[in-house]
Amino acid sequence: xxxxxxxxxxxxxxxxxxxxxxxxxxxxxxxxxxxxxxxxxxxxxxxxxxxxxxxxxxxxxxxxxxxxxxxxxxxxxxxxxxxxxxxxxxxxxxxxxxxxxxxxxxxxxxxxxxxxxxxxxxxxxxxxxxxxxxxxxxxxxxxxxxxxxxxxxxxxxxxxxxxxxxxxxxxxxxxxxxxxxxxxxxxxxxxxxxxxxxxxxxxxxxxxxxxxxxxxxxxxxxxxxxxxxxxxxxxxxxxxxxxxxxxxxxxxxxxxxxxxxxxxxxxxxxxxxxxxxxxxxxxxxxxxxxxxxxxxxxxxxxxxxxxxxxxxxxxxxxxxxxxxxxxxxxxx
Amino acid sequence: xxxxxxxxxxxxxxxxxxxxxxxxxxxxxxxxxxxxxxxxxxxxxxxxxxxxxxxxxxxxxxxxxxxxxxxxxxxxxxxxxxxxxxxxxxxxxxxxxxxxxxxxxxxxxxxxxxxxxxxxxxxxxxxxxxxxxxxxxxxxxxxxxxxxxxxxxxxxxxxxxxxxxxxxxxxxxxxxxxxxxxxxxxxxxxxxxxxxxxxxxxxxxxxxxxxxxxxxxxxxxxxxxxxxxxxxxxxxxxxxxxxxxxxxxxxxxxxxxxxxxxxxxxxxxxxxxxxxxxxxxxxxxxxxxxxxxxxxxxxxxxxxxxxxxxxxxxxxxxxxxxxxxxxxxxxx
Numbered sequence: 001x002x003x004x005x006x007x008x009x010x011x012x013x014x015x016x017x018x019x020x021x022x023x024x025x026x027x028x029x030x031x032x033x034x035x036x037x038x039x040x041x042x043x044x045x046x047x048x049x050x051x052x053x054x055x056x057x058x059x060x061x062x063x064x065x066x067x068x069x070x071x072x073x074x075x076x077x078x079x080x081x082x083x084x085x086x087x088x089x090x091x092x093x094x095x096x097x098x099x100x101x102x103x104x105x106x107x108x109x110x111x112x113x114x115x116x117x118x119x120x121x122x123x124x125x126x127x128x129x130x131x132x133x134x135x136x137x138x139x140x141x142x143x144x145x146x147x148x149x150x151x152x153x154x155x156x157x158x159x160x161x162x163x164x165x166x167x168x169x170x171x172x173x174x175x176x177x178x179x180x181x182x183x184x185x186x187x188x189x190x191x192x193x194x195x196x197x198x199x200x201x202x203x204x205x206x207x208x209x210x211x212x213x214x215x216x217x218x219x220x221x222x223x224x225x226x227x228x229x230x231x232x233x234x235x236x237x238x239x240x241x242x243x244x245x246x247x248x249x250x251x252x253x254x255x256x257x258x259x260x261x262x263x264x265x266x267x268x269x270x271x272x273x274x275x276x277x278x279x280x281x282x283x284x285x286x287x288x289x290x291x292x293x294x295x296x297x298x299x300x301x302x303x304x305x306x307x308x309x310x311x312x313x314x315x316x317x318x319x320x321x322x323x324x325x326x327x328x329x330x331x332x
Numbered sequence: 333x334x335x336x337x338x339x340x341x342x343x344x345x346x347x348x349x350x351x352x353x354x355x356x357x358x359x360x361x362x363x364x365x366x367x368x369x370x371x372x373x374x375x376x377x378x379x380x381x382x383x384x385x386x387x388x389x390x391x392x393x394x395x396x397x398x399x400x401x402x403x404x405x406x407x408x409x410x411x412x413x414x415x416x417x418x419x420x421x422x423x424x425x426x427x428x429x430x431x432x433x434x435x436x437x438x439x440x441x442x443x444x445x446x447x448x449x450x451x452x453x454x455x456x457x458x459x460x461x462x463x464x465x466x467x468x469x470x471x472x473x474x475x476x477x478x479x480x481x482x483x484x485x486x487x488x489x490x491x492x493x494x495x496x497x498x499x500x501x502x503x504x505x506x507x508x509x510x511x512x513x514x515x516x517x518x519x520x521x522x523x524x525x526x527x528x529x530x531x532x533x534x535x536x537x538x539x540x541x542x543x544x545x546x547x548x549x550x551x552x553x554x555x556x557x558x559x560x561x562x563x564x565x566x567x568x569x570x571x572x573x574x575x576x577x578x579x580x581x582x583x584x585x586x587x588x589x590x591x592x593x594x595x596x597x598x599x600x601x602x603x604x605x606x607x608x609x610x611x612x613x614x615x616x617x618x619x620x621x622x623x624x625x626x627x628x629x630x631x632x633x634x635x636x637x638x639x640x641x642x643x644x645x646x647x648x649x650x651x652x653x654x655x656x657x658x659x660x661x662x663x664x
Contacts, residue, residue, distance in 0.1 A: 054408075058413065068385075070647055070649045075391070077392065077659055081392050311648075313643050314643075314644060319592050319595075322604075322605045329419075
């Protein structure tokens with residue numbers, strides 16, 4: 001039943017974005033393509049794991065806690081709440097279209113979705129568990145053991161299978177069919193005059209230099225505060241990964257897909273509104289002060305980037321067995 | 333699309349439980365009936381509200397946080413985690429089939445689902461918000477304003493509409509078609525010999541005196557520790573509501589529907605397994621020590637009470653507007 005639903009939704013994606021129009025070829029932003037060669041069984045298993053809070057020490061935090069698929073794949077707060085209400089150091093980026101990113105995390109320290117998925121589980125400030133304990137929990141749940149065996153064909157369950165399955169599910173989380181993509185694909189009346197004017201400004205002002213491609217970002221690292229320093233907390237960013245001083249204050253350019261849903265903005269979540277984010281970006285990255293009218297038009301354009309949100313049945317998780325170690329939300 | 337899905341699932345419920353067999357009439361447990369006269373538009377709105385963490389001060393807690401519909405409508409921890417990681421005083425009861433309860437909360441202090449729904453939002457130890465602030469958030473979100481107007485036909489949004497909508501959604505959360513119900517409805521081979529023997533023990537030992545009816549419980553208040561005192565923390569319970577000393581240590585008898593999924597057990601969540609719960613209940617409520625074999629049979633019967641879990645598309649929440657007050661997870 002659930003597999004049919006996922007398969008059906010992939011077919012819908014295929015139908016709506018399969019055709020490529022000539023218009024799109026001339027633009028620096030490309031329509032979102034449906035995911036290719038998805039292993040449906042693995043993605044369905046990954047969906048359960050994505051929603052399973054038993055992968056956290058407390059038993060109440062799942063991937064979906066901070067990358068909430070009801071809310072644009074984010075938590076809509078400046079920085080996330082971790083185990084024991086710890087304050088996270090950086091804004092939780094959206095999981096939507098994250099398969100299109102050049103690397104994962106703001107500093108790109110994970111090469112791909114699989115490498116990312118293991119991070120929060122074992123981060124003491126986030127889910128605060130260990131991979132060994134997480135595997136112990138999953139191995140104690142007969143329905144998971146069977147499902148892993150069907151999907152991976154192995155007798156023993158390991159963290160690589162867990163992160164592979166979560167990554168496979170995440171690959172399905174693309175958002176095609178935004179009004180902007182409809183316009184790119186030839187539907188001339190999909191955008192209003194103001195939205196088109198906003199897109200023109202977005203291109204001519206230079207925003208598109210970094211925010212381009214299928215994800216309208218996500219494909220390069222850039223310095224936060226290129227023209228003017230950012231007035232806020234700026235961690236080292238990319239340089240912490242590369243060790244290069246030139247990479248200080250560099251962050252992965254966030255995708256602007258579904259940006260109306262992924263507030264607040266920037267690595268520190270300091271900008272509450274698109275108006276504010278466009279104003280700050282114009283000034284500190286481009287040395288440009290958008291007028292109120294220009295800003296409104298760019299914002300109008302940005303709101304056309306909201307695509308079809310992933311639609312799927314809420315997964316029902318297999319119950320723990322008597323042998324499943326119980327979560328300890330209040331222990332030290 | 334979503335409305336169609338809900339409507340379709342209601343039709344399925346109707347098909348599977350609409351027929352009443354003669355067998356069921358002779359038994360103290362009755363098959364779960366489909367919900368009647370559901371207002372689909374209101375239930376769909378209520379589903380969004382049920383999943384919306386913007387009804388909490390922190391912006392990260394929703395009804396679904398503690399009554400998780402992926403996990404039997406509970407959080408599967410002894411007592412819930414509230415705002416700022418506060419430890420809850422009592423085990424979160426399942427929302428599944430809660431429309432069948434005589435009253436809501438362990439002490440029955442809310443007469444119905446509507447009265448219950450407003451409680452956690454404003455409880456400083458839970459979602460820690462106020463009704464006024466919650467309404468302010470919803471009023472700032474244009475898509476919600478429109479949807480409330482369509483459903484309630486009023487110009488102004490209020491907390492009564494919010495709790496009515498959540499309650500209407502919760503009325504749809506019934507779990508028909510368990511193997512036990514199939515057996516009640518005449519499918520003789522739906523249960524194994526051990527499961528039938530477990531049901532016989534459940535009746536003959538007296539469990540059924542309190543755990544009966546459609547929800548296998550939920551329809552009366554009983555003293556925790558009738559024959560022998562309960563070795564654990566026992567709050568006042570029902571007497572705090574009625575003011576009667578005779579009601580001390582009385583609690584609403586929990587439903588046993590889906591009990592395999594709603595661990596840990598009792599008002600304090602102290603029993604991790606069904607084996608333990610059956611043993612303790614036998615001793616302190618009935619003065620009976622089940623043998624290992626008897627206990628295993630009762631547990632086998634209890635596991636036949638898992639019904640079809642509510643299946644619906646994960647709701648997509650309308651985005652906040654620039655005017656929406658932002659959540660403050662880390663403020664005092």
